[in-house]
Amino acid sequence: MEERMISFDLSRLPEKFERNGLTPKCLSTVVNQMKSSGQLQPVSHYQKSNGWLLWGFNTLVKQPVFWGVTQLIGSPKKDSDVFVCPDVVKVIAAEILEIHQSCVKFSVVDSFVSLAQLKQSCQHLIREDKDFDIILTHLERANHIALSQINSGDVVVKFRREGESRVSFEEIDFNIYSIKMAVEKLEKEIDSLTSRIDRHLLEAKANVKEGRKKMALMCLKRKASLQKLMERKMGSLTMLHEIMQKIEEARTNEMVVRACEAGVGAMKALNQEVTAEQAESVMEDLDEAMATQEEVNTVISSPISTTEEEDLERSLEELLREESEEQIVKKSHFPPLPSFKPGSKYSVPEADTITPEEDDIAAAFLNLDIDDLGLPEVPSHSRHSNSDQHRKRETHSPAFMDPAS
Structure with a gap:
């Protein structure tokens, strides 16, 4: 399992990497590179300072100068050289914030917690007190928490509430914290009383079974009290x-009032840009444009006049009459007859090459009757009788007689 070290003593670091009595020779080189890249910070970076000015001096002036000197002449010999891993500090600090948010029921009252309670709830994340102080310093500098000491000597931690840009203690915060402490104390006392009541009830039942009625009655009186x-x-x-x-609810009302104040300010700023005269002018232009659009729609959707409709009907009747005449002409014109020339194939002459004489001949040909052609009559006997007579003539013919006879 990976051990998340918040801080470590550089002189004791080889012990953590010792395997079979051997330690890596490049460990000091890796540590120096991590210090130069900012992956390791001296523990003094997370110590409490009197103010932001001193912290800025230590961060921006003292530490870079100290690092440059150590690169030139080497680090001075110290009994203890403790460094902190900033990445691990950030991860554990984020987990502490998540733990706090999961326990919040009232955003105002539950934003306060005693330092002892916070340390107990984070015991599985931070084992040593010095590491816990490092995490608190990081959270305080990141403006996630504020620390203060009350009259009783207890240290109170105030978490930044949602919607707040910064966190700090006010006089009303101590009153709210007192209410919270009273609630927690009453809840513990009620739990204790419940256990004592149950115990007296069990004693009364046991005394009844053993026949000690007076002891049982005394237990019931204590239970009732x-x-x-x-x-x-x-x-x-x-x-x-x-x-x-x-x-x-008061906190919620305060948020609502502040939101309304912001809304009023925004509306005032917008009203300065858009005046009532400008809005009235825009509405007049809008009414005029809508009236013009309505007139256009009326013209487009108006029906055709009676005069225009009569002209269209006359044009339609004229087209129908022309179409009817063309159909009559097509029906009265016969198709041309094929012409035949000796030594050539039949061909269909063009309509323009037909002469009036050819047209009269074609009409006479169509009026002919089959009797006018002078064709012989069709015999009435059957095919079989005709063939018998033909065979008889062949047997009596001289051409079929034997030459020897």
């Missing part, structure tokens, strides 16, 4: 929960 005390504390707890709910 604790029951009344618990009911009073539950009433107080309910009242404090209602106060917390009201605080949350």
Whole structure:
């Protein structure tokens, strides 16, 4: 499993890479390269400073000069040279923020937590106190949390709420934190009272089984007294929960008011750019354009006049009459007859080459009857009787007689 080291002592670093009594010789070279690239920072970079001026001096002036001197003359001998891994610090800090967000029920009240509670909830991520201080310093510089000490001596951590640009303590924050502490204390007392009530009830049942009625009655009296005390504390707890709910609503109302103020400012700025006279002029132009468009639509959709419709009907009748005359001419014209010339094939003459005489001959040919052709009559006997007579004539013919006879 990969060990996420927040900080380490450079003098003890070879022990972590020792295998079979051997350590890598290039370890110091790798560490120097990581320091020069910013992947390692001295622990003094994460120490508490009196202000941003001192922190900026240490970050921008002291550390670069110290690194340059160590590159020239070598690092001075120290009993302890502790360095921090900034990438690991950022990852663990992000995980702490996620843990806090998962526990938030009221955005205002739950933004406060004691340092002891925060350390306990992050115990599985950070094992050593010095590493926990490094993470807190990083979160504070990144403007995610603010730290303050109250009158009781406890250190309070305030997380930045959603929508806030910066986090800092105000007088009202300590009052809200007191309400939260009272709620947590009452919840613990109610849990303790519940356990004591259940224990007295079990003792009363045990005494009844053993026949000790007076002891059982005493246990029931204690149970009843604790029951009344618990009911009073539950009433107080309910009242404090209602106060917390009201605080949350007030916070929401504050956000709404600020949003309305921003909206009013934006509307005022826009109204300065667009005046009422400009809006009125634009609306008049819009009405005029819409009226013009309506007139165009009326003209386009108006029906055709009676005079134009009568002219169209007369044109249609004239076209129909011309079409009818063309059909009559086509029906009265006969198709041309083929012409034949000796020694040539039949060919269909063109309509323009037909003479009036040829046209009369074709008409006479069409009026002919079959009787006018003078063809012989068709015999009435059958084909079989005709063939018998023909065979008889052949047998009596001299051409078929035997020459010897």
